[in-house]
Structures are given as C-alpha cells and as structure tokens.
Amino acid sequence: MTKQSDDDDGDSVHETVLANLGATAAAATNDDYEKKAIDSEHNSNSGAESRNDPAMLQVITTAASFPAVYSVFSPRMKACICAMASLSAIMSPLATSIYFPSITLIAEDLGVSVEHVNLTVTTYMILQGIAPTFWGSVADGLGRRPVYLATLTVFALANLGLALQETYAGLIVLRMVQSSGSSATVAIGAGTIADIYAQNVRGTYMGVFNALVMMAPAVAPVFGGLLSLSADSWRASFWFLLAVAVALGIGLFVFMPETGRNVVGNGSIPARGINVSVLAMLRKRPRDDEEEEFDEGEQIPPRRFRNPMRCVLMILEKDVASVLFSFGLIYLGYYCVTVGFAAQLASTYNLTTLEVGLCFLPYGAGCSVGSILVGKFLDRDFLKFARSNGYGELVAQGGSGLRKKPDFPLEKARLRTAWIQIAMNCVFTCAFGWCFRSDVSLAGPLIILFCVGFSFNAYATTIQVLIVDLYPQDTASVTAANNLVRCLLGAAGTAVIDRIISAVGMGWTYTIVAGIDFIAAPILLLDYVYGGMWRRERYYRLQAKEKAARSAQIQTEAEAGTAEKKE
Structure with a gap:
C-alpha cells in the first residue's frame, strides 16, 4: 500500500514538473531541462527514487522560478x-x-x-x-x-x-x-x-x-x-x-x-480531429516506429x-x-x-x-x-x-x-x-x-x-x-x-x-x-x-x-468504485 502511494505521488510530481517545464521551455527555451524531465519520466525507477534524483530536483527548482506562460504560440x-x-x-x-x-x-x-x-x-x-x-x-x-x-x-x-x-x-x-x-x-x-x-x-x-x-x-x-x-x-x-x-x-x-x-x-494540449489544421497534421504525423507524444493518461479536457x-x-x-x-x-x-x-x-x-x-x-x-x-x-x-x-x-x-x-x-x-x-x-x-x-x-x-x-x-x-x-x-x-x-x-x-x-x-x-x-x-x-x-x-x-459539481462527481466515482468491488 505504501509503495503504491509512493508511486502515485511520484507520478503526480512528474506531471507537475512536466506542466511547469512546458511553460518554462516556452518562456526560457531551455532544452536541457526538458530533456532531463523526459528522461526522468521514462525512467523505470519508482516515483520516490525519481523524486530524489538530483537532476529532477534541479528541474523542479528551475521550473518553479518561472511564471506559467500564457500561450505557447510563438x-x-x-x-x-x-x-x-x-x-x-x-x-x-x-x-x-x-x-x-x-x-x-x-x-x-x-x-x-x-x-x-x-x-x-x-x-x-x-x-x-x-x-x-x-x-x-x-x-x-x-x-x-x-x-x-x-x-x-x-x-x-x-x-x-x-x-x-x-x-x-x-x-x-x-x-x-x-x-x-x-x-x-x-x-x-x-x-x-x-x-x-x-x-x-x-x-x-x-x-x-x-x-x-x-x-x-x-x-x-x-x-x-x-x-x-x-x-x-x-x-x-x-x-x-x-x-x-x-x-x-x-x-x-x-x-x-x-x-x-x-x-x-x-496551446500545449494537442488538438484532435477537425481542431487540427492540415499544416499541423503534415508536420507532426508520427512514424509507425515512434510512440505517440501523449499517452492515454494525458489529461485532455x-x-x-x-x-x-x-x-x-x-x-x-x-x-x-x-x-x-x-x-x-x-x-x-x-x-x-x-x-x-x-x-x-x-x-x-x-x-x-x-x-x-x-x-x-x-x-x-x-x-x-x-x-x-x-x-x-x-x-x-x-x-x-x-x-x-x-x-x-x-x-x-x-x-x-x-x-x-x-x-x-x-x-x-x-x-x-x-x-x-x-x-x-x-x-x-x-x-x-x-x-x-x-x-x-x-x-x-x-x-x-x-x-x-x-x-x-x-x-x-x-x-x-x-x-x-x-x-x-x-x-x-x-x-x-x-x-x-x-x-x-x-x-x-x-x-x-x-x-x-x-x-x-x-x-x-x-x-x-x-x-x-x-x-x-x-x-x-x-x-x-x-x-x-x-x-x-x-x-x-x-x-x-x-465546488459542488466536483464533490458530486467524486461521490459518483466513489460509489461506482464501491459497486465494482462488490461485484
């Protein structure tokens, strides 16, 4: 149970760092920090170990020093x-x-x-x-x-x-x-x-x-x-x-x-379907041997x-x-x-x-x-x-x-x-x-x-x-x-x-x-x-x-989870 909690905390830290780093990269154009964050995200170590990584700590400190960018467009x-x-x-x-x-x-x-x-x-x-x-x-x-x-x-x-x-x-x-x-x-x-x-x-x-x-x-x-x-x-x-x-x-x-x-x-969240321009599709079409830039866990509204x-x-x-x-x-x-x-x-x-x-x-x-x-x-x-x-x-x-x-x-x-x-x-x-x-x-x-x-x-x-x-x-x-x-x-x-x-x-x-x-x-x-x-x-x-809508959603999800466990 403790290990699972640590993993969740570590994933949360990764997501926070990547979000902050996206703003930092747009504002400061520092590719080194982005590379360290990506390397750490794909690291097979646990969330707790990644959180103690000096490289990751440097990213956190640097990213936190920059305000979130309003728009990533040049x-x-x-x-x-x-x-x-x-x-x-x-x-x-x-x-x-x-x-x-x-x-x-x-x-x-x-x-x-x-x-x-x-x-x-x-x-x-x-x-x-x-x-x-x-x-x-x-x-x-x-x-x-x-x-x-x-x-x-x-x-x-x-x-x-x-x-x-x-x-x-x-x-x-x-x-x-x-x-x-x-x-x-x-x-x-x-x-x-x-x-x-x-x-x-x-x-x-x-x-x-x-x-x-x-x-x-x-x-x-x-x-x-x-x-x-x-x-x-x-x-x-x-x-x-x-x-x-x-x-x-x-x-x-x-x-x-x-x-x-x-x-x-x-502008940092990828568009989908008709929201994607033809030019963007031609520029960012992934090759078959490449992974998608954003996985299914990415929070897209x-x-x-x-x-x-x-x-x-x-x-x-x-x-x-x-x-x-x-x-x-x-x-x-x-x-x-x-x-x-x-x-x-x-x-x-x-x-x-x-x-x-x-x-x-x-x-x-x-x-x-x-x-x-x-x-x-x-x-x-x-x-x-x-x-x-x-x-x-x-x-x-x-x-x-x-x-x-x-x-x-x-x-x-x-x-x-x-x-x-x-x-x-x-x-x-x-x-x-x-x-x-x-x-x-x-x-x-x-x-x-x-x-x-x-x-x-x-x-x-x-x-x-x-x-x-x-x-x-x-x-x-x-x-x-x-x-x-x-x-x-x-x-x-x-x-x-x-x-x-x-x-x-x-x-x-x-x-x-x-x-x-x-x-x-x-x-x-x-x-x-x-x-x-x-x-x-x-x-x-x-x-x-x-706040009331979020509370109702959390309650609904909790009730659904309880029902699944009973089954």
Whole structure:
C-alpha cells in the first residue's frame, strides 16, 4: 500500500514538473531541462527514487522560478493567428456595407421600393445579433476552428444563392442566412485574440483587431460602388463575397491552429480531429516506429457542446448588463450615422454611387486610428493602475493571476478614459447632423465623420477589452452577448432613423441621437461604482457551484468504485 502511494505521488510530481517545464521551455527555451524531465519520466525507477534524483530536483527548482506562460504560440504565429482572425471577422461588416451603394439598383431590378430593400438591412442586423449566441457557445465548448469553418461555409452558400436569386423574398431570406454565417466571426475572432494574448497586452492587439474589422465598413462601399458598375450590376458584390469566403475558408482549413483555451489550454494540449489544421497534421504525423507524444493518461479536457442560452444568462448579470447596454446605445448612434450618411450624401451633394462609397473612407480611417491608439493606451494605463494598487507584478507577468483576485478593481482600471470617449462621441454626433443642415462644404461632414469614427471605435475597443476580462474562459460567448445587445439596438435605430430625419431634419435628429448616446454614461457609471461588488458576487457564486459539481462527481466515482468491488 505504501509503495503504491509512493508511486502515485511520484507520478503526480512528474506531471507537475512536466506542466511547469512546458511553460518554462516556452518562456526560457531551455532544452536541457526538458530533456532531463523526459528522461526522468521514462525512467523505470519508482516515483520516490525519481523524486530524489538530483537532476529532477534541479528541474523542479528551475521550473518553479518561472511564471506559467500564457500561450505557447510563438510571436510570429500569434501575429498570423491575429491576422487570420481579423480577416475572418471583417466578413460581417463587409457583407453589411458592400450592400449600401447598390440599394437603389436592387430596388429597381426587383421592382420594390427602397424602403423594402432597407428592411433587408434591418433583418440582417437582427440575425447578426441572434446567430452569434449559438455559435459563440459552440466555439467556447468545441473550439474555434470548427466554428470558423462552419460559419464560412454557410456564408459562402448564402452568397451563391444571393447572386443567383431573382425575387425580393429570396433576397430577404438569403440575407438572413448570410448574416447567420458571417456575424459569428466577430465574436469568435475576439475570443481568439483573448486566447493567445495575456491581459497586460490584450488592449493593443484587440485594438489592432478592431481597427481591421472597422476598416471594412469604410472600404466595402467603395468595392460595392465599383462592382455595381460591372455587367452583373449589384449581383457582382455577392460573387465577390463568395470568392473571398472560399479563399479564406481554404486558408483557415490549412493553416489556422486551434486556440480555444477550453480545448487546448495555452496551446500545449494537442488538438484532435477537425481542431487540427492540415499544416499541423503534415508536420507532426508520427512514424509507425515512434510512440505517440501523449499517452492515454494525458489529461485532455473533453469537448462538449454548451448551452446557447449562456449568452442570454450573461446579459442578466448586473455588471455585464450595465456595460453591454451602455455600449449598445453608442452602437445605436453609430448605425444611425452610417445609414443616414449614405442616404443624405446622395441627396444633398448629388454624388454618384462610387463617390458615396469613397466618402466612407475618412470614417474607416478614424475608426482604425482610434482603435489602435486607445488599445496601446489601455495596456499602459492598466499596468500603471495595477502598480499603484499593488498588483504590478501580477500584471507584468501577463495578468492571468488576476482571475483568482476578485478584489482587483478591474472596472476602474479599464474605464478610466471611457467618459472622455462618450463625451467626444456625443459632441461629434450632434455636429454631424448640423453640418448637413447648414449646407456646408462636403469637407465639413467628412472631417466630422472621421472624428465620429475615432470616438466610437475608441469606446468600442475599451468595452471589448473589459468584457473579455469579465469572462476570460468564455470570451466568444460574452462577445456574442455583446453582439446581441448592440445589434438589436442598432436594428431599432436603422428602422426609424429615416422617418425621424423626414420629420425634424438632420440637425435635430442627430441632436436626439447624441442625447441617447449620453445616456450611456450614467449606465456605465453603475458598473464603475458597483461593478466590482457584482463581479465578486458572481465569482464566489460560480466557485461554490463548481465546488459542488466536483464533490458530486467524486461521490459518483466513489460509489461506482464501491459497486465494482462488490461485484
């Protein structure tokens, strides 16, 4: 009995050493220690003897001196993953905005009114909010790769149908299918960034991600305007989207590794099945005379399907709800600006479809600049705040240790500049409306539009970084929850903005929109003041639930073991 216990203890020590050593090797690239650990693991001596081995003791001492690495992917591989996630995420805004310049042409070709075609924008946004609640939960449970491939397949097939169909009913139904395929890529992309980048640098890379995503609404109308001049007219846009989706899907299938932390941890746990990229299979295919790198005893978390209602339940959490509804109001204002801008440009300045598309470029530039600058600032400000509150060492090591520190004032660390961003957005949104009413030069609205894009995406980046910090193990699901709230509010805005403009004019319409944007500030203030308390309540509640689940599992296993002995 004692010998068996010693063996178990020794195996436990080996597993601990190997786990620590994997992080050490990734951080310090010290092959000597890894070799000693492997040699000791395959040693035929008992666990107690291995534990007294000087070489193993040296490994333990050295490995313990290094913090666990957040992700084992190399910086170059992380950059490639970030690029692929960003390219996937632009599908949703690209499919939305490439459509705008062709709305009049579609209405004429299908024999319906422009208002009927605008309804397809509203239904697209509704599905854009609902679909990620399903896909986000799947991505957190089964991994990122299967969802990337599935959603791009749906998106590609929908574009094929849109390019071939000839009825208004077909247009509205297939646009909804198109939205259900493309919209999830934003949530999954944000989750992928959180998978590979630690908390202390997440702001920078989330800013880059948002910058690339928000360039799509600016560039897409230009492509839409150019493509509408072709022989296929508005259908050319959907042929273009089909080609992009197929090319991107092939690239992801071949090169994209699995990053989901519930599936591969920090990347050190081997992926299985569809979660393995073609490139990884070609590189790591074992020869017949070689043993597998991981034996059956390796603890690999089981893949499991998660309840899509998790996203809805997240919205019901008080701290999450205050953040999401605050950003949802700002997003409502954003869509009111973009939809109203396209229509008013053509009527006020007599611009062609292509010229209207080109006028979106300053907006995209403002979004990109705001996202990148604020992302870098968020990381620096976060580290400065953490140091001043005694958490500097944890943040400097990556910040993953803060998950077990519910007393850390996360909301105050992330939202210190959010108030400036909200104020800027309100001022520039109001000014945007009065530029058209005053009939000023076209340069006026374009400059204001750059400023609106800057302030909006600065706030969007701040909120995106905060929400993935609130749910670090369910980043795709919480991003999908954010997507649901903002898209439903945005759809409500697009449904009524044209009528309000017709009733009271551009100036007063966007003064009202700016007032709605301002309401976001007191809602966010609730999270700034009470969010820490609400987050701690959720943390301890979930901890108690997990502890009860583990106790029940242990009891079930014990009862099963007792039953086997009796047999």
